[in-house]
Amino acid sequence: MLTDQLGRPLRDLRISVTDRCNLRCTYCMPAEVFGADYAFLPRAELLSFEEIERLARTFVDLGVRKLRLTGGEPTLRRDLPDLVARLARIEGVQDIAMTTNGLLLPRFADALRAAGLDRVTVSIDSLDPEVFGRMNGLGQHPQKVVDGIEAALTAGLGVKINTVVQRGVNDAGLRDLWLALRGLAPLRFIEFMDVGNHNGWNMDSVVPSGEVLARLGGEAGAAAFAPRAAGYRGEVATRHVDTAGHEVGLISSVTAPFCGDCSRARLSAVGALYTCLFAGGGTDLRAPLRAGASDAELRDLVAGVWAARSDRYSEERGEVTRAGTRPKVEMSHIGG
Ligand SMILES: Nc1nc2c(ncn2[C@@H]2O[C@H](COP(=O)(O)OP(=O)(O)OP(=O)(O)O)[C@@H](O)[C@H]2O)c(=O)[nH]1
Numbered sequence: 171m172l173t174d175q176l177g178r179p180l181r182d183l184r185i186s187v188t189d190r191c192n193l194r195c196t197y198c199m200p201a202e203v204f205g206a207d208y209a210f211l212p213r214a215e216l217l218s219f220e221e222i223e224r225l226a227r228t229f230v231d232l233g234v235r236k237l238r239l240t241g242g243e244p245t246l247r248r249d250l251p252d253l254v255a256r257l258a259r260i261e262g263v264q265d266i267a268m269t270t271n272g273l274l275l276p277r278f279a280d281a282l283r284a285a286g287l288d289r290v291t292v293s294i295d296s297l298d299p300e301v302f303g304r305m306n307g308l309g310q311h312p313q314k315v316v317d318g319i320e321a322a323l324t325a326g327l328g329v330k331i332n333t334v335v336q337r338g339v340n341d342a343g344l345r346d347l348w349l350a351l352r353g354l355a356p357l358r359f360i361e362f363m364d365v366g367n368h369n370g371w372n373m374d375s376v377v378p379s380g381e382v383l384a385r386l387g388g389e390a391g392a393a394a395f396a397p398r399a400a401g402y403r404g405e406v407a408t409r410h411v412d413t414a415g416h417e418v419g420l421i422s423s424v425t426a427p428f429c430g431d432c433s434r435a436r437l438s439a440v441g442a443l444y445t446c447l448f449a450g451g452g453t454d455l456r457a458p459l460r461a462g463a464s465d466a467e468l469r470d471l472v473a474g475v476w477a478a479r480s481d482r483y484s485e486e487r488g489e490v491t492r493a494g495t496r497p498k499v500e501m502s503h504i505g506g
Pocket residue numbers: 238267269291330332360405406407421423432434447484506
């Protein structure tokens with residue numbers, strides 16, 4: 171089995187299909203930076219669906235079993251169901267998921283499901299129109315995302331909900347969000363992370379997951395929940411359930427890093443392989459692919475990168491921040 175320097179297998183591939191987005195979340199693509207004059211990737215730079223399929227096969231040959239489409243906003247990529255259908259035909263793939271802001275799900279959920287998509291994770295940070303409108307940078311209304319969640323459920327997709335938590339921004343409304351949406355799907359609360367170079371991260375704006383759970387429980391606090399076993403080895407969220415069986419996941423990359431089990435590789439929209447969400451650079455797979463590399467050559471290239479991998483950024487965060495920040499790839503580029 172292929173493992174990296176810390177004995178971690180390669181199991182999960184997250185594929186960014188575009189760096190564009192129809193929102194400008196302040197913690198990801200702040201409008202001041204990603205404005206009208208921002209140079210998004212020209213179409214010719216993006217991997218074609220044939221190229222994504224070929225590279226996905228390479229990763230599956232090396233042990234990957236889960237694929238996740240992300241971005242930017244993956245539903246903006248034209249003909250996305252065609253890509254899903256190609257990926258669903260790859261022998262060995264057990265799970266195809268997509269992380270999305272949900273806005274276009276009413277339009278595309280049925281076609282994506284029919285093409286073979288298993289699950290979506292839909293991101294929504296608040297049900298308060300003012301708070302959500304501010305956080306998404308474009309004043310979009312949260313009901314549009316809720317409509318997307320409902321469209322995904324109606325289409326028969328598995329659904330989870332992601333919420334990024336920022337102190338003083340959306341933390342006051344977390345319990346309202348939980349009470350309103352817990353009957354629809356499991357909610358997962360993500361500690362605000364220092365991804366990219368522009369989101370103004372600082373430790374004071376992180377709400378530790380323990381505090382989030384206490385807020386969700388209302389008067390009973392965290393005691394309103396019981397822990398539930400992980401769904402699979404290396405799962406990023408720790409699971410908890412309330413007495414009615416509603417599930418909440420806590421993604422505590424800042425206060426309780428999970429690098430020890432990290433089996434995730436990331437492929438950017440231009441075909442660069444990144445071995446960590448916080449990487450400063452990646453390995454170009456597109457150039458050898460377009461130069462006619464054989465399947466074996468591509469496999470050797472990816473296997474070599476994984477075998478040399480020693481990333482554990484979240485565990486080292488304190489040391490790195492003290493030593494001064496280094497440039498990181500943008501979240502919208504690498505996919506979340
Ligand atoms: N630091 C860090 N954060 C991650 C990593 N993987 C995922 N996350 C964070 O967790 C969030 C949730 O991830 P999702 O895209 O929903 O995927 P997932 O939780 O791996 O998916 P499941 O297969 O449903 O468990 C991401 O948006 C990131 O913010 C990782 O490897 N490192």
